[in-house]
Amino acid sequence: MLISTACEANFCSQVADKRFQVADMYPKLADVYPKAWDRDYS
Numbered sequence: 001m002l003i004s005t006a007c008e009a010n011f012c013s014q015v016a017d018k019r020f021q022v023a024d025m026y027p028k029l030a031d032v033y034p035k036a037w038d039r040d041y042s
Helices: 002-025 027-032 034-041
Strands: none
Touching: none
């Protein structure tokens, strides 16, 4: 359980990092299309 939890946390952090990088490059797009980012990474 601990291993799978760590993997999930690591995966989620990688997804969050990508999302923040996209938001930094395209802040207005991230504000206008938040659901698009959620769909891409879900």
